[in-house]
Amino acid sequence: MRFSIALIPTLKEAPVEAHTVSHRLMLRAGLIRPLGSGIYTWLPVGLKILRKVEAIVRQEMDAAGAQEVLMPAVQPAELWRESGRWDFYGKELLRIRDRHDREFCFGPTHEEVITDLARRELKSYRQLPVNFYQIQTKFRDEIRPRFGIMRGREFLMKDAYSFDMDAEGLEVTYRAMHAAYTRIFKRCGLSFRPVEADTGSIGGSSSHEFHVLASSGEDVIASCTQCDYAANLEKATSAMPTASDSDPGNSATMRLVSTPGKKSIEEVSAFLNLPQSHLVKGLVVEAGGRAHLLLLRGDHELNLVKATNALGLGTVQIPEPGRIAELTGGLPVGYVGPVGTSLPILADRALEQLTSFACGANQPDHHFTDAAWERDLPKPAFADLRNVQPDDPCPRCATGRLRLDRGIEVGHIFKLGDKYAKALAVSVLDPDGQERTPIMGCYGIGVSRVVAAAIEQNHDDNGIIWPVALAPFEVEILLANPNDPLSVQTAETLYAGLTAMGITALLDDRDDRLGVKFKDADLIGCPLRVVAGGRALKEGKVELQIRRGGDPMQVPVSEALVTIREKLAAHALMEQS
RNA sequence: CGGGGUGUGGCGCAGUCUGGUAGCGCAUCGGCUUUGGGUGCCGAGGGCCGGAGGUUCGAAUCCUCUCGCCCCGACCA
Numbered sequence: 200m201r202f203s204i205a206l207i208p209t210l211k212e213a214p215v216e217a218h219t220v221s222h223r224l225m226l227r228a229g230l231i232r233p234l235g236s237g238i239y240t241w242l243p244v245g246l247k248i249l250r251k252v253e254a255i256v257r258q259e260m261d262a263a264g265a266q267e268v269l270m271p272a273v274q275p276a277e278l279w280r281e282s283g284r285w286d287f288y289g290k291e292l293l294r295i296r297d298r299h300d301r302e303f304c305f306g307p308t309h310e311e312v313i314t315d316l317a318r319r320e321l322k323s324y325r326q327l328p329v330n331f332y333q334i335q336t337k338f339r340d341e342i343r344p345r346f347g348i349m350r351g352r353e354f355l356m357k358d359a360y361s362f363d364m365d366a367e368g369l370e371v372t373y374r375a376m377h378a379a380y381t382r383i384f385k386r387c388g389l390s391f392r393p394v395e396a397d398t399g400s401i402g403g404s405s406s407h408e409f410h411v412l413a414s415s416g417e418d419v420i421a422s423c424t425q426c427d428y429a430a431n432l433e434k435a436t437s438a439m440p441t442a443s444d445s446d447p448g449n450s451a452t453m454r455l456v457s458t459p460g461k462k463s464i465e466e467v468s469a470f471l472n473l474p475q476s477h478l479v480k481g482l483v484v485e486a487g488g489r490a491h492l493l494l495l496r497g498d499h500e501l502n503l504v505k506a507t508n509a510l511g512l513g514t515v516q517i518p519e520p521g522r523i524a525e526l527t528g529g530l531p532v533g534y535v536g537p538v539g540t541s542l543p544i545l546a547d548r549a550l551e552q553l554t555s556f557a558c559g560a561n562q563p564d565h566h567f568t569d570a571a572w573e574r575d576l577p578k579p580a581f582a583d584l585r586n587v588q589p590d591d592p593c594p595r596c597a598t599g600r601l602r603l604d605r606g607i608e609v610g611h612i613f614k615l616g617d618k619y620a621k622a623l624a625v626s627v628l629d630p631d632g633q634e635r636t637p638i639m640g641c642y643g644i645g646v647s648r649v650v651a652a653a654i655e656q657n658h659d660d661n662g663i664i665w666p667v668a669l670a671p672f673e674v675e676i677l678l679a680n681p682n683d684p685l686s687v688q689t690a691e692t693l694y695a696g697l698t699a700m701g702i703t704a705l706l707d708d709r710d711d712r713l714g715v716k717f718k719d720a721d722l723i724g725c726p727l728r729v730v731a732g733g734r735a736l737k738e739g740k741v742e743l744q745i746r747r748g749g750d751p752m753q754v755p756v757s758e759a760l761v762t763i764r765e766k767l768a769a770h771a772l773m774e775q776s
Numbered sequence: 777c778g779g780g781g782u783g784u785g786g787c788g789c790a791g792u793c794u795g796g797u798a799g800c801g802c803a804u805c806g807g808c809u810u811u812g813g814g815u816g817c818c819g820a821g822g823g824c825c826g827g828a829g830g831u832u833c834g835a836a837u838c839c840u841c842u843c844g845c846c847c848c849g850a851c852c853a
Contacts, residue, residue, distance in 0.1 A: 211802060211814065212788050216846045226787095235846070291852070309852075312788095342777075342851055356853085408853090517850090611853050644853055680811065714813035721813090733812055742812095 222347030237344025388666025410606025425599030487512025559620025686732025
């Protein structure tokens with residue numbers, strides 16, 4: 200591509216509303232332009248990157264035996280009513296009416312459509328297992344779109360849906376997808392991690408997320424420093440710490456102490472001169488239409504997903520501050536505790552080991568100290584309710600410790616079970632001629648999000664640093680002096696030579712100063728930069744520079760093509776290891 | 777949806793408090809200059825100041841309504 204005639208509208212400054220690195224760089228490098236909240240046009244260079252990701256995904260899905268289809272973006276409401284999601288899905292579902300006033304939605308996902316296809320076309324166990332996928336535009340009417348492409352409303356997604364005869368079959372398919380995803384992100388040259396995930400509202404028995412590691416990631420993932428245990432924070436658990444870690448081992452009798460105005464754990468801890476780990480905090484939550492008291496160690500943090508799962512009463516909600524007083528009979532926030540409360544109690548399992556602790560006294564401005572289970576209050580039910588913390592012991596191996604990293608979720612695989620197949624009455628005949636409901640799995644990759652995530656992970660102050668596998672062009676040739684015939688000839692020869700070798704190149708042939716071209720080249724971030732012309736050419740050489748870093752090198756013009764090919768190959772190999 | 781902010785040439789902003797008919801930098805176009813890190817100079821084009829209504833002799837500026845966008849929160853593969 201020739202820069203001079205291409206639409207590559209680079210910007211010195213990004214619009215103020217763009218804060219995220221990838222959002223700013225995508226705008227500045229001229230990859231995308233906004234059209235509305237959470238919707239973007241992909242410009243020529245940006246589209247090339249998107250297509251690179253698509254191609255890798257497509258190749259690996261095909262190689263894993265999945266079949267590509269393309270389903271409608273617009274789906275009849277009837278189908279969604281059949282699965283029960285028309286009412287359940289909420290406002291995120293963009294609903295539309297046609298001229299006959301019939302209801303439709305713009306698909307945020309395609310379980311219904313694929314399941315409808317399956318019930319029409321799949322009749323026999325001989326047709327299974329099958330796995331269908333598509334790469335398609337989705338629309339989810341997010342409450343608050345943000346971070347540019349990262350969390351847009353319209354986005355490009357690869358979604359796949361598998362049908363197996365039984366759980367064993369699904370297990371095989373699921374593993375194949377796990378392996379395919381691993382190959383995909385590896386080939387993209389990204390640093391990533393598959394983690395165990397909570398199955399959440401979609402249900403199903405098993406789930407893994409694939410996260411691109413980036414300090415700006417929205418999600419927190421825990422992983423073991425010794426073994427391969429990794430899970431997202433919602434799901435991650437730890438081995439029980441040994442009792443001596445936190446237990447004060449105090450047998451003094453329980454005392455009521457005055458703690459005027461001391462509401463937070465920090466305040467109470469400082470006031471009573473006790474470590475936060477010797478305090479028990481009470482959190483009033485609502486679930487299943489009534490209030491519950493959750494107990495956590497003072498230095499621990501509530502995990503809402505775990506609490507929801509443990510209570511088993513539907514979503515656990517944290518009430519508004521005013522509402523808490525209502526639920527506790529007018530008690531100010533900060534003094535709720537387990538001693539003498541009328542609320543049902545669920546305690547984090549870490550508390551079981553505490554032989555004595557301080558806690559709110561259920562009266563304003565007072566706490567108890569040296570409270571002990573069974574002596575001062577009955578032992579409540581215990582469950583894992585907290586977020587793991589760095590250095591917690593690994594739940595899987597004996598020796599490892601957990602570390603926490605930030606990640607961007609780019610892929611998610613699910614064992615769906617028979618939820619949709621049952622709702623839409625899919626059945627196939629088994630070898631005995633009996634009707635059976637197939638077991639489904641679903642597998643998503645946020646294709647457009649991968650582009651943004653790659654930038655979040657690979658950039659510096661000057662711009663994007665593309666992995667070779669995703670780069671819009673593998674090489675950018677800077678024509679140093681457009682008015683010098685020898686420079687022009689060198690650049691053109693290189694450009695033609697690279698093209699003939701199947702190496703994609705961007706030729707910056709604009710009538711501009713070299714400095715301008717350097718800036719744009721850094722911004723756009725092609726893996727290898729070649730300067731044709733200028734001082735190197737005086738000695739019959741061109742200058743090569745790897746965008747990721749290192750010293751520029753000068754090579755004779757005659758050797759340039761071969762050297763470029765070698766460097767790119769070596770670089771790509773390094774990125775995918 | 778709750779709270780906060782913001783809308784002025786393509787982008788970044790000033791002007792709004794204290795009404796007098798719109799300005800700066802970048803970008804764009806023309807010319808000269810420069811030519812290895814967003815060169816310097818001269819000149820030009822481009823804005824019904826988000827929209828509607830109101831107050832006023834006069835509104836970017838004051839009032840009312842409305843729309844878009846951004847941030848925080850809750851929510852979310």
